[in-house]
Amino acid sequence: MGAPCIHCEARPAADGLGLCADCNSRRETRVLYRRRRGWTPEWEAHLRRLTRRAQLRLPLFDEADQPA
Numbered sequence: 001m002g003a004p005c006i007h008c009e010a011r012p013a014a015d016g017l018g019l020c021a022d023c024n025s026r027r028e029t030r031v032l033y034r035r036r037r038g039w040t041p042e043w044e045a046h047l048r049r050l051t052r053r054a055q056l057r058l059p060l061f062d063e064a065d066q067p068a
């Protein structure tokens with residue numbers, strides 16, 4: 001089999017994005033991963049941070065991160 005899903009790592013990746021069928025069926029997950037060009041550890045950490053914030057029901061981005 002191929003690599004595990006880059007999002008949940010619980011099921012094998014099923015498409016070119018590296019997402020399993022389950023994650024790929026979720027629009028927000030698909031949009032998140034479709035934006036990547038090069039996969040970097042920094043980007044992955046960024047995504048994990050966003051996932052954590054979403055789980056905690058925090059805004060995805062700090063207001064300080066936004067341009068004024």
Ligand SMILES: [Zn+2]
Nearest residue numbers: 005008020023
């Ligand atoms: Zn998945």
